[in-house]
Every structure is written in structure tokens, then in C-alpha cells.
Amino acid sequence: MIWYLLHFLSEAKISTEFSYFRPLTYGSYLSRDAKSPNLVLKRSGIAYPDLPTCILVLSGYDEERLSQLKQRYEPKLMLIGHQIGDQLENKVRNVFGVEEPTEADMFFDFNCFDPSDQSVQLLREKIEPITKSHNVLAASLGPKPSALILFKLTELIPEIGLVYIAANDYNIEYSSGIDLTNRTLSKVF
Template sequence: MKTDTRPILSALPEILKDRCGAFICCASYEERSRCISGAVKDLPFERVVIFAIADIFSGIEDRALEIKSNFSNKTNSEIVLTKTHEPLFTANVVAKSLRRIMDDGINDIFIDITTFTHELLLILLRQINRFKDRLAKVTCLYTSARSYSIGDPDDRKWLSKGCKEIRSVVGFPGLLVPGRPTCLIVLVGFEHERATRTIVEMDPELLLIGKGIPSVEHLTDESHKAPMEFFHNLVQTMVSSRGSVEPFEFSCREPYQTARTILELVTKKPDFNHIIAPLNTKISTVAVALAAMANQKIQVCYAEPETYNFNGYSEPGDKVSIFDLDWDREL
């Protein structure tokens, strides 16, 4: 399936009807976490795995149970609890859940990447990559958002606030050479506080600030153009006093194109240690995973927020982006 495939949600059962492997998703306070699972609930998946991050949102287990109850195959559906504050524990339970899928002889996986945290999605992709020789197909699905920070003007939109900690993502430690300067690559989205905190904490010798390409072809939704421009400019203003800052553009919708963009940036700066902070769409986070797995010298970091916009994070759209992960594609 091509990345630019964007059918409406109601078309998913017809599109996916000939595949019945494993379905993986992540329960969330966002309504979007129930969109794709609700659309495909009657398909005969051999196994359904619903991740739920236990220490972010108090009602998350109830949300996960709602998703599980919708599927026709409840016997082979499981809820897997993870913990943001314990990434090693999370990586372990993710690995175990995937091993159960492999032990069932399933070689076809769908992932609804929409409401994973950036960190959990990266951990999942790294673990799936370890089983790539046993998988025939891995397909990612992403529900678009009609709007973010519902009802707020562009200059007051927020998805998260504060930043508890900045850490490397399990499975993406990179290979940082002592004595080398640091090049920090930030894919900026709406979450400017996390972006600026990451920049201040890392204090890199070279900062590359990425902006999602503002065009119909590349934005996940045209309505996001103005707020994305606003927050990108805000971050750029905040770091304007720094000596070495270079802008670049990337696609929010095309993971392989964005992965190539990242690898080209890294190649042009061979004398630096490279660290990436993905803070844009989950599709671009997939791109970061692809780039960091292709060049394992790259470290990926995660800025854990203090809180999320639980009540107005997003309004679901009716379109779905669908793309396959081709681990052997040359980047």
C-alpha cells in the first residue's frame, strides 16, 4: 500500500478484508484511539493487542476494555499495560506481546499508530524490527485529526505542557563518540515547550530545526498549517540567539521521504554525534525510527511531558493514512 493512500474510515473493512493477522493499537484519552479499532472490529484478526499506558491517564484501563469489547474475537484479544516512567519495563512487555504473536505463527501485522506516545511507538517498531525475517507484512494506519487543541486559537493551542525528563529511547542509544560535538535534530510540531526544553537541556553545538512542509501534499491535514507555522516560528525565535541553527523541511505524511531527509542531514555532518527529537506526527516518528535503524549511530531521545490536554487534545478526522513498512527498502 502506498503512503498516500488516505481512504475514509468506513472503507477500511473492505480494504483489509483479505488479511487477518494481528491488530495492534494503543488505548488513549483521545477519541481517535477508538476510530480505527471501531472501523475494523468485525474483521477476523487472529490476535488483537491493545497497549495501555497505565501511568498517564487514570481511566486508561476502562478505555482499553471498551476497545477490547468491540472486537468479535475476544478470546485472542489482550490488554498490555505499559509504564511511561519505566521504559525498560515497557520494552520488556512489548517484546513479550510480540513474541506471543510470533509463537502463534502470525506473519501479518497491522499497527494503528495514531495514539501511541512517540516513545512507545519507537520501542514497538524496534521490537518488531527484530522479528522482520518472520514477518511477511507490517502495515501502519493513522487516523488524521480534524483539529488539535479543540476550540483554542492558533497562538494558544497546546497538546502537552512542561517536561519531566529527557532520555534516550530504549533500543535507540546511538553511538556517541566522546569529544565530538552534538548535532540535535528536532522535528517541531505543536509542542513547543518540549522542543525548547530539549534544546536547552541538550545545549548542542549544532541545532537543526525541522518544519513540516506546509503544503496539501505533505501535511496530514491542511487545517494544521497555520498552527504548525506559528509554533515552528516560536521555537525558532526562542533559539535565535544560538550561534549554529539551521532550518530544514520534512514531510509529515511520507515516512520514507522523511527518513531519507534525516539521513542526508546526518551524512552532511559526519564529525558530530547525532541526536533526534521527534515531536511532530506519528508518521514522522516512524520516519525517525527507520532512519535510526538504518544508521545506528543516531540516538533518538524522548521528552516526557508533565501533562497532556486530556479534555481537548484532538477532534478525529475521517481519513486514514495507510502505509507498509519495508525494512529492506534502501534509504
């Protein structure tokens, strides 16, 4: 939903700011019973049949969705950005890849709460050379600002496709409260 809204705001050239407040606490799980991953309408990138697939993931706490991506798209390369810091038991809960990492799984630290142009540029430098040899898909499995980061990246590199993975069961008690001291504010366009 965020990506659709951002797409239409971008097309209409409407000046937009993004504001995000972290929750005070997280519950035991976000979702279960992940559905099949889908490309996002108007943000599906460009795929060439003779190129292998690379998936860029800004990960979070949902291991099942990460496994679904790997099963669906069978990437030759998977770049997994881990949320840095120790907020909200992050180091314990962060998904560190897939059940059985392979040589094709490359991990890097990334601040998924920082949708600044600097964060987008860091990803751009990492992924742009890969777009010449791979079809690139990107998925945000972390906090909501990471979805904004990937959207901004597709504005710069439209060959990248965005992938969303819905679930049949969302935990209504996944997060609670609003941490008013931890606000993320970013100009989108």
C-alpha cells in the same frame, strides 16, 4: 512507545505496515510541563565524548519540548524540520525554533506526514555527513508518522540516538475526530 514496539518488531523480523489517520481538529495545546528528555532504550545511538552534539528535530506545535532538548543536550548544531503545508492551521501553529534562535539553529521544510523511503532518504542525505563530526540525537515533536521516519533513519544510521520527551500534563482534548480522507500508509519492514 512507538519506537519500542518498532524496535521489537524489527528484531523479530515481523513484516509491519503503519497506518495513520490525521485528526479532524486540534485543540489549543498538546502538553505542558515537559519532563527531562531521555534517550530511548535500544535506540540511544553512539556518543563519543570528544564530539559535539547535533540534534535533529522534526517539529510540531510543542515549543516547550524543543526548548527542553536544547537545555538538556546543549547542541552545537540543531537541525529543525518544519512541517510543510497549510493543513490544520499548520503555518500559524508550527514551532519555528527556540525562543532565541542562534547561528547553530538551521531550519528546513519537511513533510512529517510522509514516512516513505524517499522522506527517510532526504533526511539521511542531510544528516549522514554530520555523523562523522557530531554525536547526533533525533526527536520527533511532530505528527506520529515523523516518529516512524526517525526510526527508519536509525535503522540506516544506528549511530543516531532517539530522544523522547514525556510531559506531566497531556491535553485529552488536543485532537478530535478522524479524517478518513487523509490516511498515511507505509510499509515499515
